[in-house]
Every structure is written in C-alpha cells, then in structure tokens.
Amino acid sequence: MAKVYYEKDVTANALEGKKIAVVGYGSQGHAHAQNLRDNGNDVIIGIREGSSANRARNDGFEVYSVADASKLADVVMVLLPDEIQKDTYANEIAPNLEAGNALAFAHGFNIHFQNIKPAAELDVFMVAPKGPGHLVRREFTKGSAVPSLFAVYQDATGNARDLALSWANGIGSTRVGVIETDFREETESDLFGEQAVLMGGTTHLIQAGFETLVEAGYQPEIAYFEVMHELKLIVDLMYEGGMDHMRKSCSNTAEFGDYVSGTRLITPDVKGRMKDILNDIQDGSFAKRFTDDYDNGFKEFYAMREKEQGHQIEQVGAKLRDMMPFVKENAVDTNN
Ligand code: NDP
Ligand code: MG
Numbered sequence: 488m489a490k491v492y493y494e495k496d497v498t499a500n501a502l503e504g505k506k507i508a509v510v511g512y513g514s515q516g517h518a519h520a521q522n523l524r525d526n527g528n529d530v531i532i533g534i535r536e537g538s539s540a541n542r543a544r545n546d547g548f549e550v551y552s553v554a555d556a557s558k559l560a561d562v563v564m565v566l567l568p569d570e571i572q573k574d575t576y577a578n579e580i581a582p583n584l585e586a587g588n589a590l591a592f593a594h595g596f597n598i599h600f601q602n603i604k605p606a607a608e609l610d611v612f613m614v615a616p617k618g619p620g621h622l623v624r625r626e627f628t629k630g631s632a633v634p635s636l637f638a639v640y641q642d643a644t645g646n647a648r649d650l651a652l653s654w655a656n657g658i659g660s661t662r663v664g665v666i667e668t669d670f671r672e673e674t675e676s677d678l679f680g681e682q683a684v685l686m687g688g689t690t691h692l693i694q695a696g697f698e699t700l701v702e703a704g705y706q707p708e709i710a711y712f713e714v715m716h717e718l719k720l721i722v723d724l725m726y727e728g729g730m731d732h733m734r735k736s737c738s739n740t741a742e743f744g745d746y747v748s749g750t751r752l753i754t755p756d757v758k759g760r761m762k763d764i765l766n767d768i769q770d771g772s773f774a775k776r777f778t779d780d781y782d783n784g785f786k787e788f789y790a791m792r793e794k795e796q797g798h799q800i801e802q803v804g805a806k807l808r809d810m811m812p813f814v815k816e817n818a819v820d821t822n823n
C-alpha cells in the first residue's frame with residue numbers, strides 16, 4: 488500500500504516567507520490560490536487580462552502579468568491549460584525565474600513529455616488534486632478536502648519535497664491524505680484513466696448502449712433513462728462503498744445480469760485495446776498528437792468535437808433534464 492501523508496506529517500510550512508505566484512485563475516487556479524491564502528500564505532496571481540483576471544481581483548488578489556508575477560515570486564505554480572504551458576513557460580515564465588526558485592504543476596504532462604525543460608537550478612514539483620477545482624475549493628471551505636498526489640521532479644535546493652508537501656497541506660489535501668508519486672506515473676495514469684475509462688470509455692459505452700436500444704425500436708427517452716440517467720446512482724454507490732456495495736443495493740436480477748453480461752462485453756480483447764491506448768500514452772505518441780494538433784490550430788480537436796457534439800442522446804437528454812430541475816441542484820459550475 489502507498490504511504491499516505493496527513494497534516495501531522497507536515498511539521499513546518501516550507502512556503503512560509505515565500506511569495507507564491509499562481510499562474511492561471513481557472514478551475515485549479517482559483518482553488519489553489521484561495522485555499523493557500525486562507526492558510527496564511529502570500530499569494531499573487533499571474534494572468535492575462537480577461538475574465539479570469541477580473542475574477543481574481545474580485546476575490547481580492549493582486550493580479551500581475553504572467554511575466555511580472557514570475558519575477559516577483561519564489562514559487563511559481565503553473566495552472567494554465569496544458570497545451571499553452573510550453574509557450575508561456577518559454578516566453579513569460581522561464582526568463583523571470585532565478586536559481587533556487589521553485590516551479591510547480593498540477594499535472595505532469597509538460598515536464599514528463601519534455602515540452603518544458605526547466606533549468607537545473609530550479610526545484611520542480613507537482614501537487615495534483617484528484618478532483619476539479621470547484622471541489623478543491625468547496626471541500627476546503629467545508630473543512631474537508633480533496634486528496635492530492637505530490638511528486639518531485641528536480642530538487643535543486645534540497646527543499647523541493649518539503650515545498651510539495653507544504654503546498655498539498657496549504658490547499659487542504661493533507662486533511663484527507665496525500666500520496667507520493669512521480670511525474671511519469673501521475674501523467675501516464677491520469678491520461679489513461681480519462682481516455683480508457685472515465686471519459687472516453689464511459690461516454691462511448693453510454694452512446695453504444697443508447698444506440699443499441701434506439702435501433703431496436705425502444706423510445707429514445709426510455710433509452711436515455713436506462714443507460715445515462717441511472718448511471719449516476721450506480722457511480723455514487725461505487726464511490727461510497729465500492730462495487731460489492733453497489734451490487735448489494737441493486738436487485739438480484741440486476742446483479743446476476745451484471746456477471747452474465749459484463750464479462751461478455753468487456754472481453755480480453757477490450758483489455759488488449761486498453762493496452763494499446765496505454766502504449767500510445769507511454770511512448771509519447773498521444774502527447775505528440777495533442778501537442779502537434781494544438782500547433783496546427785487544434786484542427787483535429789475541433790473536428791472531433793463537432794462530430795461528437797450532436798449525438799441524439801444529447802438532444803433527448805437536454806429535454807429530459809429540463810423536466811427534472813433536481814438534477815441541476817448540485818450542478819458543477821464549469822466556469823470554475
Ligand atoms: P482552466 O482551463 O480551468 O484555466 C486556465 C486558466 O489559464 C484560466 O484562468 C485562463 O484565463 C488562463 N489562460 C488561458 N490561456 C492563457 C494565456 N494564453 N495566458 C495567460 N493565461 C491564460 O485550466 P485547469 O485549471 O483545468 O487546468 C490547469 C492545470 O491543472 C492543467 O495542468 C490541468 O491538467 C491541471 N488539472 C486540472 C484538473 C481539473 O479537473 N480541471 C484536475 C487536476 C489537474 P482566461 O480566463 O483569460 O482564459
Ligand atoms: Mg487529466
């Protein structure tokens with residue numbers, strides 16, 4: 488079992504007396520910055536002018552350009568979209584860092600795939616919350632937290648690991664536990680999870696199930712309830728108590744069908760294709776495809792988005808969700 492670190496394991500705040508720049512004020516940025524500030528740290532924001540900059544000012548932060556914030560700070564956390572980090576780092580951050588400064592990330596993508604090659608005299612660490620920023624902030628204000636992973640890529644000062652743990656402590660994650668990893672493990676497993684299971688696997692499983700029912704003549708509304716709406720209940724049960732707990736809460740008919748048909752659907756060849764996906768992540772070809780597409784104006788990305796956006800399940804779902812105001816009660820603010 489991995490060692491889990493808690494508040495008691497962080498005996499001193501390595502961020503004390505240091506100026507922290509959070510670069511980017513989106514999902515992760517607003518949460519890291521506010522949680523760290525609430526825990527008494529000295530935080531400024533580096534961001535271009537626009538809606539995020541205004542939000543940061545409204546939240547009471549001093550806002551600077553990315554270059555100026557990087558110059559002023561001892562610790563720079565890069566919370567920009569992954570695809571723009573390479574250019575922003577080269578043009579605005581790197582020229583403003585000094586030996587002994589620390590550079591930090593919430594995802595290892597650009598360091599691991601060497602889009603960013605930090606100077607040897609910098610500390611480089613990561614604190615990656617296992618949840619979106621709105622949850623990182625909301626749980627913190629409730630007195631709880633979202634767990635995080637932390638990792639050190641480069642330790643120039645001998646302080647990098649303490650800084651990472653203090654950061655995880657500052658955003659609250661040590662209240663519930665943080666686990667040490669390395670940039671490779673975090674990056675590759677994160678990409679695999681979102682591609683094979685959490686997003687790619689799940690969205691396409693749902694669509695295939697929906698199409699199977701509709702093509703067989705069942706009403707799209709019924710299909711939506713059976714393959715998408717009810718998924719939340721199942722996931723909530725697994726999240727609370729694991730698969731056995733979920734199965735106990737469902738009927739014996741449902742549990743019997745789970746065993747009979749799950750194994751028929753997710754056959755060893757599916758796992759074989761999962762390994763192919765993992766290989767493309769490990770050998771860098773996924774990262775290259777993403778980064779090259781960004782350099783090419785995201786042509787492939789936008790074409791895929793366009794193609795997948797109009798699926799019938801989305802039109803049916805929008806109508807049905809309007810009938811069920813309660814589903815939006817705890818809606819995620821995707822602008823966060
Ligand atoms: P968001 O897209 O939510 O936020 C990006 C921020 O960067 C916004 O404040 C945006 O400001 C700003 N920005 C965009 N382009 C530029 C630019 N050219 N110059 C300056 N600022 C710019 O990103 P996330 O918070 O989702 O992701 C940040 C990092 O956190 C990524 O590395 C991601 O992998 C990681 N992460 C994300 C998680 C999540 O669930 N979201 C979970 C764990 C890690 P503006 O309003 O001006 O566009
Ligand atoms: Mg990810």
Ligand code: MG
Pocket residue numbers: 713
């Ligand atoms: Mg049913």
